[in-house]
Amino acid sequence: MKSRTAATPFALWMGIFTVVPMAIVVWFAFTDETGAFTMANIAQIWQYAGTYVDSIWMGALATVICLVLAYPVALSISRKSENMQRTMVMIVMLPMWMNFLLRTYAWMSLLENNGLINQFLRWLGVIGADASLEMINTDGAIVLGMVYNFLPFMILPLYSVMAKLDNRVIEAAQDLGSNNWQVFRRVILPLSAPGIVSGVTMVFVPAVSTFVISKLLGGSKYMMIGDVIETMFVGDGCNYNVGAALSLVLMVLMLLCMSMMRKVDNGEDELGGMMA
């Protein structure tokens, strides 16, 4: 009985913020304007297949870059003294306290054809006085924006797992003959796997569904699935039913991606144990 009472706040919370909204999304996805059941919304999704693939590809690319950049940073923070760790984590988090839009606009003014970077390159003479390096409105700019905005979400979960890593376990590995690379490969990497999984989740999911970054840095040329969904809910051509169907499919695709990743992660663990 006691445990049931204790679970009440969670049940309430879940009902209000998870179950009901999900039910509404599912309801819209499978009905038309009149409220009658239809599969037409889901059937329409095929025309956006390319956008889904692009979005997932760019999200995945940004996630991988974040992981590669964040891992050594998180590891080096976690090996410092406690005071130093606090300061370093602070510095990592600092940009997150600046408004998200402002940070993205800042990148716009850097990357623009007449932006700071191009002006600097002209001044250096790397490019001609009238020429400009095309950076804004490319998929590279979108990925850059994603990496910049979501990097802390990769560093923090990695760091928090690594900080708990028992130093004696690392010493035990050295004691048993492992050099630095072997310690990393056989102990630190497998033990930081939970941090990798949650970091990847925290970056991949918002990256795939972003619409602000792609809108500001990708211009009208690049539509990500987030942008498509936005057009279904805002403006003249809006259609809540198709929008809901798009969101639902995106969610299912992301769940698939995440479960695939978890499988790879588990498989690697076993492989790590078995490999000589």
Place this chain on the structure above:
Amino acid sequence: MNEKKIIELRDIAVSFDGEPVLKNLNLSISDGEFVTLLGPSGCGKTTTLRIIAGFITPDSGDVFFDGKRVNDLPAYKRTVNTIFQRYALFPHLNVYENVAFGMRVQKKSNQEIEETVTKMLELVNLKGFEKRSVAKLSGGQQQRVAIARALANNPRVLLLDEPLAALDLKLRKDMQTELKNIQKSLGISFIYVTHDQEEALSMSDTVVVMDNGVIQQIGTPQDIYNEPQNAFVADFIGESNILDGVMLEDYLVEFFGRKFSCLDAGFEKNEPVDVVIRPEDIDIVEPVKGHLTGLVTNVTFKGVHYDTIVDFKGFKWLIQTTDYYPEGSTIGIVLNPEDIHIMKKSAYSGMFGDYSSYSEEFDELGDAVAAAEAEEEAEE
């Protein structure tokens, strides 16, 4: 055990943040020897072990292994293996893979690994536990995995850092015997760090008593107990009554205004000395027949014996006796020459060996402090 020196530490000094931890430490360890580093927490025993393992580089002095200087050899290249406090098993690997870890690193063949792991798990009585997760093992079982893991690497020297501190008393006793048996059957050197004097005495060939970063005495358990070199050793190993005395001449000492013959010689004429009398060596007789007479002020039943506190002219002695003498009774004692141990005066003189503050809680209090300190050390 043979006389070949396998490890030598010469003039080792280490300080952490300007605090000296080891001062001019010299120690050599023979092949096949069971050496215990014994001392209170903060005495430098774990630091000494970590220097041998290669986790700490000494500020000055040299470490020799088989006569070769190894100061700069990293931990992973040394042929020693460590059993850590609280075991430090790999949480992501099962029992089999924990034991196999060192061999996997050395890229041994699967067949060889399997043979060795099986042999090691048999040695530590963990046959059939191969597939278990180490997190699901009891403390004693984790300890056995740690032993098997270290021994699977076929070390020349095994380093043990308070390996039994986290186990309960009964299990600790069993593991002491087991470790001693393993050491004998493998014939390799064990360097064992502990703050438990009983453990040190019962397991070791050689005991190294340390305090404040300095070795106080090196010797066999019998030497350390029977011929302590200073008041610290006398007090740390077992219980001791330590009195001020004067060595009148060879084999004759004076304390409490009375001359006693003893077995010690080689002191200056009339040299002030510390006199050690072990509580269990004292014979109680009728007051008229005693060399000294005193008043019983406190009696505590300890199972095998009574801890009896006796006041001799204001100085309180601890006497351990199987006979019961009630509080308030007057007794006499006889001291035979072999009961009296003479030590040179040292920095520790006058700090130990007076039982004026003895109380029944004393032992428990002492243990609680030791346990808390062990905890602290483990946290570091």
